[in-house]
Amino acid sequence: MIIPKFVNTAFSDHLIGYALLDNVFRITEHNRNFIKFLNLHDNVREKQLVEIMPEAIGLEQILQEMLDNERSIFTLPQVNRFLKDQQIAYYNITFYTTSLTDTPVFVIIYDITEETRLKQQLTQQKYEIELLEGQSFLQGRTLPNSLLGNSEPIRKIRDMVQHVAQIPKATIFLNGESGTGKSLVARLIHNGNAISTRPFVEINCAAIPETLLEAELFGYEKGAFTNAFTSKPGLLEEADGGTLFLDEIGDLPLKLQVKLLSFIESRSFRRLGSTKELQVNIKLISASNRNIIEMIKKNEFREDLFYRLNVVNINLPPLRDTGQDIITIARNFIGMFNIDFKKNVQKLSANAEQKLLNYHWPGNVRELRNVIERAMIFASGSEITSQDIHLYHLSPNEENATIEKILNIPPEGIAFEEIERKLLDSALEMANGNQSKAARLLHLSRDAFRYRLEKYHVI
Amino acid sequence: MTIQINRKICLLGMYATGKTSLIRRYVHNIFDEKYLSTIGVNVSQKLLPPLETSNNKIVQFNFLIWDIEGIDRNNKLQKNYYAGSSGAIVVGDLTRKESFEVINGLLSDFSTICPEALIVLAGNKKDLLIENTDHPQRLKELAAQKKADYLLTSAKTGENVDELFLLLAHKIKDKL
């Protein structure tokens, strides 16, 4: 025994398998983990390494270099082994030279299953998102049909999109309720008739804190602020030659409104911490679901900026105003989810269609998509019936009635703070975690909203 | 008399191009729509049918097929996977143009470590190919540039999968 017992014990405790190899790469000594990790059953002493570890086939030259002292270490990271339950175990396998004459090579197998499974999940998510984004990009190929519908307002938009797509430096403002497809239209304008290889850069002004937003947009030089350890180009530079899409522009803080205006006027800007003027060539598309005119009246949005942004105005109609388009779009989603869920739903029943047509769709196409997705999950046959369709919101009249109900205090009384906290939770949920949006749902300023979040430790 | 020879080959390519799926189709004749991205490397074996060499010997390869994670060129240790390979199948996804753009860099890393190895290119997911896309064209150009052969494959339908591995086997055999 070359490996002392205490090392042996320590290795076992730490999920390490090891073996010593002789001059012809036979195993001379190993611990139990070694055979366990390699899925072997009995003692493997005297066996050739390549007989029991297929990963070693092809490594002859590397191992020879180790014998010849030309190399002292060699690692195969994250080697996979399928376990009986089809789960994967992961091991790092490392070869070391020992400078012992009879056992010149030492192999360690280190079990890294736990952390690697976590890494696997993260990587998988990242790749899946990239694949999905790629697909929506691909869908741009079938353009301009991807803006579905035949109603007058939709046809008009398709024409506009076709038209402005041809103009490289156009400045376009999209307005429409949330869920009406502003981001899709921006992409269609960017792509024109074919998939564009020029950059399309999108940023949601409401999703990023003010301090970061400026650096994101304009970029910065090393040392421009405390954490600026390196220089970084901003989104304006990244979009050069292509399109910059500023979503929820109504949430752009006033200070940045000034900077953006100056950029639009001169088509040049400086990175934070830099004196160098940079010029870029971009198509600028901005969008908002808020009433900017109202904001201008309240001095929350600069009028001069708005006129610069609003050179071409495209107004996206709410779904409830597009009539039969609702059915066309719903059918399209059915086709899409048939593929995703491997189902074969052929149609909507007459009642189901009527139900969709009667609803007021506050969440627009996005909501329609969710409703159809849910219906598809529950639909059992080849038809979606009205029972399969669950609508989330009450009609405006019914909604008032419920507020009355909420505000009726039960006989046992109720804690005011509990209601407040519940409202914060619900608003955040409705706004998908976007605090500015959630604040607006409760008619609160961003600060007032944040104050309450902190008070109740909601975040 | 048949001579049996172990040969290591690698499958390389961007994530989700279908490396794992091609191997599973070839080795076990199965296909799964579900994507489970590979981390690290998974080695499978497959005994190929006997092949005749130019000097009338019969050889039979036992392929050790290294299924390597979607390439991360910053990972230095990843290159350790290549050591001792006789060949590589480089896989692109016919539905994703960008999966062909990484092939050049990938091959140059691989060839630095295995200059003698033989290369075959695969344009996978042929079943999803939309008429008139230019990706096969890109594959053709790459193949010409690298003086490598290529095949359009589908791990889903099995089209050209056996042929892909056999093509590489023949090239390795011709160099014996």
Ligand SMILES: Nc1nc2c(ncn2[C@@H]2O[C@H](COP(=O)(O)OP(=O)(O)OP(=O)(O)O)[C@@H](O)[C@H]2O)c(=O)[nH]1
């Ligand atoms: N339609 C179709 N889908 C395929 C084909 N080959 C693979 N896929 C699918 O594509 C996805 C990715 O396949 P994988 O084989 O896991 O890809 P990979 O190259 O091993 O990916 P990484 O391990 O992440 O590098 C899976 O959902 C497969 O089902 C094919 O020929 N046709």
Ligand SMILES: [Mg+2]
């Ligand atoms: Mg894989």
